[in-house]
Amino acid sequence: MPEYSFIDELKWRRMLHDVMPGTEELLNKQMVTGYIGFDPTSDSLGVGNLVQIMTLLHFQKAGHKPIALVGGATGMVGDPSGKSKERNLLDEATIEHNLNCQKIQLEKFLDFNNGENSAEIVNNYDWFKNLNFLEFIRDVGKHISVNYMMAKDSVSSRLEKGMSFTEFSYQLVQGYDFYWLYKNKNVLLQMGGSDQWGNIVTGTELIRRKDQGEAFALTTPLIKKADGTKFGKSESGNVWLDPNKTSPYKFYQFWLNSSDEDVKNYIRIFTLLSENEILNLESEHDQAPHLRLLQKTLAKDITIRVHSEKDFQNAVDASEILFSKDPEKTFSTMDVKTLLEIFEGVPNYEIDSSLFGSGLNLIELLTEHTNIFPSRGQAREMILANAVSVNKNKINNVDHTLNSGELIAGKYLIVQKGKKNYYLITAKA
Numbered sequence: 001m002p003e004y005s006f007i008d009e010l011k012w013r014r015m016l017h018d019v020m021p022g023t024e025e026l027l028n029k030q031m032v033t034g035y036i037g038f039d040p041t042s043d044s045l046g047v048g049n050l051v052q053i054m055t056l057l058h059f060q061k062a063g064h065k066p067i068a069l070v071g072g073a074t075g076m077v078g079d080p081s082g083k084s085k086e087r088n089l090l091d092e093a094t095i096e097h098n099l100n101c102q103k104i105q106l107e108k109f110l111d112f113n114n115g116e117n118s119a120e121i122v123n124n125y126d127w128f129k130n131l132n133f134l135e136f137i138r139d140v141g142k143h144i145s146v147n148y149m150m151a152k153d154s155v156s157s158r159l160e161k162g163m164s165f166t167e168f169s170y171q172l173v174q175g176y177d178f179y180w181l182y183k184n185k186n187v188l189l190q191m192g193g194s195d196q197w198g199n200i201v202t203g204t205e206l207i208r209r210k211d212q213g214e215a216f217a218l219t220t221p222l223i224k225k226a227d228g229t230k231f232g233k234s235e236s237g238n239v240w241l242d243p244n245k246t247s248p249y250k251f252y253q254f255w256l257n258s259s260d261e262d263v264k265n266y267i268r269i270f271t272l273l274s275e276n277e278i279l280n281l282e283s284e285h286d287q288a289p290h291l292r293l294l295q296k297t298l299a300k301d302i303t304i305r306v307h308s309e310k311d312f313q314n315a316v317d318a319s320e321i322l323f324s325k326d327p328e329k330t331f332s333t334m335d336v337k338t339l340l341e342i343f344e345g346v347p348n349y350e351i352d353s354s355l356f357g358s359g360l361n362l363i364e365l366l367t368e369h370t371n372i373f374p375s376r377g378q379a380r381e382m383i384l385a386n387a388v389s390v391n392k393n394k395i396n397n398v399d400h401t402l403n404s405g406e407l408i409a410g411k412y413l414i415v416q417k418g419k420k421n422y423y424l425i426t427a428k429a
Helices: 006-012 023-029 047-061 092-106 133-139 146-150 170-185 194-211 248-256 260-270 275-287 293-306 309-323 336-342 362-369 376-384
Strands: 033-038 065-070 120-123 187-193 216-220 348-352 388-390 412-417 421-428
Touching (some): 006 023, 006 047, 023 187, 033 047, 047 065, 047 216, 047 260, 065 092, 170 194, 187 194, 194 216, 248 293, 248 336, 260 275, 260 293, 275 293, 293 309, 336 412, 362 376, 362 388
Parallel strands (some): 033 065, 033 187, 187 216, 348 421
Antiparallel strands (some): 388 412, 412 421
């Protein structure tokens, strides 16, 4: 028997959109094997995938067996659901690399050594690679009518602009995934985002028509931000789970910058905190919203889960240094990797390290060796106005000289002009 109600868990976490009749009864009476498909078109999953990853995590915690299907075959085809144009098709070597990278990320959430309900990862290329076209249209295609396929939103919404037969056939391919897993892995449930409902139901229909079997479907809502912008995007693009694509610092900041309206949704979906813990946190947060308790709790939880305790602490330290008005908190305590991640994209200058040997005049640095200020007069004026900092230390002496001992890691200076303008200076030998 399951340990607790998976459906009830999804309901209070606001993670349930559609569920096929009979699904809840099935889940409450026995251990069920269920799966979710993941797109293999990148070598990293993004925060947009986290809803489905957390769904599988809760599924396993409730005593069921989760399977993550990475679409090695379907990645070569392309899913039209929610898309306005056909996507690029990938070769086998690229997909294999992407799958291996995604598996490492999934292992941080799912238990692959948990006895009978251990998680599994499967690749649908394994059962499609030896299936020829004639076999497929004879054994699969004849069971699903064109009228049935045309009625799906993912198809009908694209008819005016046009879609290839490749994409039109996608729901049959995904339907066959469900059928194959039903026959070979005893999978009775497919889960996914609400935009996948049509494809999932095609699978249950194929199982019914081809094998007179019964299978079930469940979907989660698509997450949207309160301001209407797409969840999972930052100013610089997608937010990835891979630290080489999105640094732990930027990952932490993404969650920390959630609006008050969004964070009450996110903390239910993306953490394992209990309902009572979340309600208590919300109550405390509402008494002092400026302290951003919910955002800090969420950002800590998910950063540690995806990255590590050390990465979280580095991100917190970096944030405190960057936004603190405490002159004692300087960049000199920060590791170089985090420092460069924070200032990726800001104006940067390279100067000769020998300039620091006998002391480098600050105004000379700001005007002659960089163009942070267009003139010595303007640089002098800003320094006297207490509007120039070096490594977070305010400098108001126009005769100040910099020496090599002030270089972070013997190499870097961070100059701040006003409140928001940062510059990275690298001393090269």
